[in-house]
Structure formats: C-alpha cells, structure tokens
Amino acid sequence: MDQPLATTPLDRWSRALGARMVPFAGYAMPVQYQGVLAEHRACRERAALFDVSHMGQARLAGPGGAAALEHLVCGDIAGLKPGRQRYTLLTNEAGGILDDLMVANLGEALFLVVNAANKVADFAHIAAALPAGLRLEPLPGRALIALQGPRAAEILARFAAGAATMAFLGVARLEIQGAEAIVSRSGYTGEDGFEISLPAEAAEPFARALAEDHGVTPAGLGARDSLRLEAGLCLHGADIDAATDPIEAALGWTIGKRRRMAWDFPGGEAIRATQDAGPARLRVGIAPEGRAPARAGTEIRTAAGEPVGTVTSGGFSPTLDRPIAMGYVRRDHAADGTELALLVRGRPLSARIVPLPFVPHRYPSRSAAS
Amino acid sequence: MSATSESATAETRYSRDHEWIRREGGTMTVGITDHAQSALGDLVFVELPEVGRELEAGETCAVVESVKAASDVYAPLSGTVSAANDAVVQEPALVNRAAETEAWFFRLSGADPEAFAELMDRAAYDAFLATL
Structure with a gap:
C-alpha cells in the first residue's frame, strides 16, 4: 500500500x-x-x-x-x-x-x-x-x-x-x-x-x-x-x-x-x-432475465448481436430478489421495454430496458409540515 | 471400522483457492471453504459446471456472486464432473450457512488420487489461512 x-x-x-x-x-x-x-x-x-x-x-x-x-x-x-x-x-x-x-x-x-x-x-x-x-x-x-x-x-x-x-x-x-x-x-x-x-x-x-x-x-x-x-x-x-x-x-x-x-x-x-x-446514448435501467448479475463493464448488445452500450453499475437487488443494472445504450435502443442482450462471461443473456428507479422512492412530500 | 461408513473412509483436502475436496472412494466432492464464504459475504448467485464437463486443474469452473462482486471458482483437480448440487444454485445463501457440508458444488470422477494427496490437509490449510 x-x-x-x-x-x-x-x-x-x-x-x-x-x-x-x-x-x-x-x-x-x-x-x-x-x-x-x-x-x-x-x-x-x-x-x-x-x-x-x-x-x-x-x-x-x-x-x-x-x-x-x-x-x-x-x-x-x-x-x-x-x-x-x-x-x-x-x-x-x-x-x-x-x-x-x-x-x-x-x-x-x-x-x-x-x-x-x-x-x-x-x-x-x-x-x-x-x-x-x-x-x-x-x-x-x-x-x-x-x-x-x-x-x-x-x-x-x-x-x-x-x-x-x-x-x-x-x-x-x-x-x-x-x-x-x-x-x-x-x-x-x-x-x-x-x-x-x-x-x-x-x-x-x-x-x-x-x-x-x-x-x-x-x-x-x-x-x-x-x-x-x-x-x-x-x-x-x-x-x-x-x-x-x-x-x-x-x-x-x-x-x-x-x-x-x-x-x-x-x-x-x-x-x-x-x-x-x-x-447519442442515454443512461437507462436494465433488467437482466434470470439470476446472473451483469457487472459494470458488461457489453450491451442488440438481440441480433450488435454492440450498443455498456453497463456502468450492476448487481443484485435484495428488494426485488433479482439482478438489476444501469448503463448507457444508443438512443435508438433506449426505449423502455427494448429487448437487449448482456455479454456475461462470453454468453449473451437476455435483458430489457426498464424505467428507473427499480424500487420507488419513498421521500417525504416536499412541503411536509414545514 | 464399518466399510460402509462414509465419514470413516472420507478424507478432506484444501486448495489455496479456498476449495475443499472430499474423497470417498473414486469420487471427489468439491465445495468452497467456510473462510471463502465468509470473505465473499451474502451470496446471491452460483453457477456450476455442467455434468459431463471435463475439467483441467486450475481452470475456471464455477462462479459465485455476492451482492457486490463476482468471483471465480477454480477446479482444484482435473476430472469429469459427475454431479452438480442444484440446491446451491436454487438457494445461494445455503453456501453461507453450510459451506463445508450441505453446500457442496460438484463431484468429480477420474481425478488423480496422487494429485489429491498433494493438496493441503486441514492443519496445513489452517496454517495457510493464518498467513493471509
């Protein structure tokens, strides 16, 4: 050190x-x-x-x-x-x-x-x-x-x-x-x-x-x-x-x-x-199918195999009990519901674009009792 | 000694990559050590090799992931995967609870008994842990 x-x-x-x-x-x-x-x-x-x-x-x-x-x-x-x-x-x-x-x-x-x-x-x-x-x-x-x-x-x-x-x-x-x-x-x-x-x-x-x-x-x-x-x-x-x-x-x-x-x-x-x-690209939420988390750096591809982005944060959601990720994808693939593939350990895993946040915010109202 | 008693005839060795290998007759059962699960933290995903896969000692053969990070598991011996424990795939937390018992990862057939004997015994593994 x-x-x-x-x-x-x-x-x-x-x-x-x-x-x-x-x-x-x-x-x-x-x-x-x-x-x-x-x-x-x-x-x-x-x-x-x-x-x-x-x-x-x-x-x-x-x-x-x-x-x-x-x-x-x-x-x-x-x-x-x-x-x-x-x-x-x-x-x-x-x-x-x-x-x-x-x-x-x-x-x-x-x-x-x-x-x-x-x-x-x-x-x-x-x-x-x-x-x-x-x-x-x-x-x-x-x-x-x-x-x-x-x-x-x-x-x-x-x-x-x-x-x-x-x-x-x-x-x-x-x-x-x-x-x-x-x-x-x-x-x-x-x-x-x-x-x-x-x-x-x-x-x-x-x-x-x-x-x-x-x-x-x-x-x-x-x-x-x-x-x-x-x-x-x-x-x-x-x-x-x-x-x-x-x-x-x-x-x-x-x-x-x-x-x-x-x-x-x-x-x-x-x-x-x-x-x-x-x-040209947008930060989006990504929901991988299955159980395997997709970590930061994971390549994002179209279903046909064309690279269109990269995961920037990825892990496991304890609340939802499934993997979640954020990353940048080319804007023409950034719409909610778009089907994509994540290249995890050399294999394409199905995923789709989802709205953020994954878990709804529970902030108090802005005018709360002030 | 009863010839049918597994515990009496089983012998366990440990790798420097924190796997345990239990030998019972010609079958080697492989898992990760309690030290490994503790260092990894809460596991949320386990991927095991397919039955029938031929493993070379030292190659990546399984993946364990905590909330935060992914780690590879290396084959401690060469051999053929004869069984994989679906229970740890279905419930990765089982590895945190019972790493060296119920939460075995896979079984190997055809592994070299001499290579097995060269791995660390418990005392040697404990001494190795003390150096980390």
Whole structure:
C-alpha cells in the first residue's frame, strides 16, 4: 500500500462492531457489518446508519457565494432559499461531469457535500474560481452520518424535535446531544432520511445511541451501493464522469430553468447542443432475465448481436430478489421495454430496458409540515 | 471400522483457492471453504459446471456472486464432473450457512488420487489461512 489510509471519527466504533474495513477513496471504510443483505433490508424496513464522513464538506461564506458557484455548476443556486438544499453538478468545458454534489443554503453561508474521491480536486477547482472576498472553507473536522429508512424521522426527532417537521431537501441547524449539527433531509437510498454533519467528537456518541438505544442498524458501503442502485441514483466514477454529459446521463433536470436561458456554466453550449440534437446514448435501467448479475463493464448488445452500450453499475437487488443494472445504450435502443442482450462471461443473456428507479422512492412530500 | 461408513473412509483436502475436496472412494466432492464464504459475504448467485464437463486443474469452473462482486471458482483437480448440487444454485445463501457440508458444488470422477494427496490437509490449510 502506497499511503496509510485515513480513518473517520467512527473508525474505532465500526471496528469494535466487527465491520469489515476496505480501502475507499484513501479511507478505511466499513463495507459491511453483519452482512449486506441484512443491512440493506434494515434500511428499507426500518432505519440504517451509514458513516459517510469520508465525503467532503465545506462552507462557502461571503457575499455573492451563490453567483460565484453558478460559474461552476449547472443548478440554480441563486434561487436556493435559506433552509433548502439542491443536487447539482460541477461541469467541465466539454460539458462532462466533474462531480455531483449537494449544495445547501444555511442563510449565512452555503454548505457543500462532495464525493470523497473527488474532494481534493473539487475544493481546489472551486477555490480557484472564487473572486476576492469569498472563501471556501473545507470542514475536515466534521463527521457525516446518514440516517436512512422509513423510521428515520421518528428516530431523529427523539434527539432533535425539529427534525420531524423538516421538508424533503430541507436543511437546518439542530442540536444533537449537545453538539451543533447541520441536518439535511436527504440521502442516497431512495428512502426518507437525513444526512447529519457533526463535529468529529460528537459522531461516536451519536452513532452509539442510534444503534444501541434506538435500534438503528449500522450499514456499510456494500448496502449503500445496492440501495442507491435500486433507487436509480448515479455513482460518480461509475455512471457519470468527466466524459458523460448531464443530458445523456438523464440528469438534465438538474439544470435550473434560469440556467437554461443563458447556459452560462462550463460546457453549457456543448450541453445545450446535446439537448437540441438529442444525445447519442442515454443512461437507462436494465433488467437482466434470470439470476446472473451483469457487472459494470458488461457489453450491451442488440438481440441480433450488435454492440450498443455498456453497463456502468450492476448487481443484485435484495428488494426485488433479482439482478438489476444501469448503463448507457444508443438512443435508438433506449426505449423502455427494448429487448437487449448482456455479454456475461462470453454468453449473451437476455435483458430489457426498464424505467428507473427499480424500487420507488419513498421521500417525504416536499412541503411536509414545514 | 464399518466399510460402509462414509465419514470413516472420507478424507478432506484444501486448495489455496479456498476449495475443499472430499474423497470417498473414486469420487471427489468439491465445495468452497467456510473462510471463502465468509470473505465473499451474502451470496446471491452460483453457477456450476455442467455434468459431463471435463475439467483441467486450475481452470475456471464455477462462479459465485455476492451482492457486490463476482468471483471465480477454480477446479482444484482435473476430472469429469459427475454431479452438480442444484440446491446451491436454487438457494445461494445455503453456501453461507453450510459451506463445508450441505453446500457442496460438484463431484468429480477420474481425478488423480496422487494429485489429491498433494493438496493441503486441514492443519496445513489452517496454517495457510493464518498467513493471509
């Protein structure tokens, strides 16, 4: 190993629970505790907690932060009201996706959460584009815990009553066990849930209380991946990257209405051209027939044998008890119901295009009780 | 000793690829070890060689897949597949529960007893696991 792995504030706690730790984005991370299937089901049926402290958190403070960030992302950040959060994309000049990220308006500052593997590059890229008077402040001293599942709101409300009345994609500062937390009602599983940013030293007492006193199941990166795939959510580096544009990735909805008038973000003209001409390929859901999963990299062919695409994420759906996959296919083969073949271990296996998500999202209503 | 008692006459060896091979007379039964199933995690798919297939030692002959990843199973010995255990195909989780007993993968006939004898015995396999 080239470099020692970094650890999160929950490292000791995860190891004590018997988690299997794996290297991920330079960190030692729990891939599973008791087992991926049990953790996955706990999240769908009740509540699970995920240590995602490896992700990059940062504050962007100062006047004009939203306008400055809009020079780098395709979302409407200026129109993001205080207490609201939005999913957006950092794009490059060719219209490719440098990263996907969450941006929240905390009122006095913007709060960003980016992917672990990209955080160093993202923060350098953003900092370099800021005018004088604006500063991006990475927050390496904060942990991030995702609490996900149909019971998440009820459980978090026992720590902070305000959690129960937050709307989907709402963000609030709440006090949790005496610590100052930034809580957003969001996640990466398709379930209701929260992402909770805490000072590092507050993470273990909180995780311990959730697991020991409130029946929340610790879950690892394995379940996180199978849950997000069922929910049809992209993994940067797999389903989207610097060589995919938002239109072909079926993420055109992230381009704000106002941004579509001016296309004034990196790669805006290229992305507009893709939209106007129609993309050559599209990200789709794929349902393999039979039991064999088709993994990332699997070639997608027509029934007649012509190569028309590639699987970018593939695995097994514990909820549906069958294999599922996402990938890119040529647009003329991307319609729901299209029959295709997946080349798995040299053999073509039948599959068809299906709508995403595979498992319906169960987010709370946007206006929930706010 | 009863000549009909399988357990009394069976002998088990282990490969460095974490397969167990149980020899009973001229038949070798092959599965993956408990260490292997534990390392793989929850299995969701198993593919076994067809009965009648001739295997060369070391060739890929089966596939096991967890939620997250696929792994190959290699033939520990050369021989002809004489049976495959459909129970593990129907219920891959059986491998997690009973890797070294009920969840055998396939049987080989015509395998070389000397090649079998050269594989690790339990003590050697345990020592090998301790080095991993």
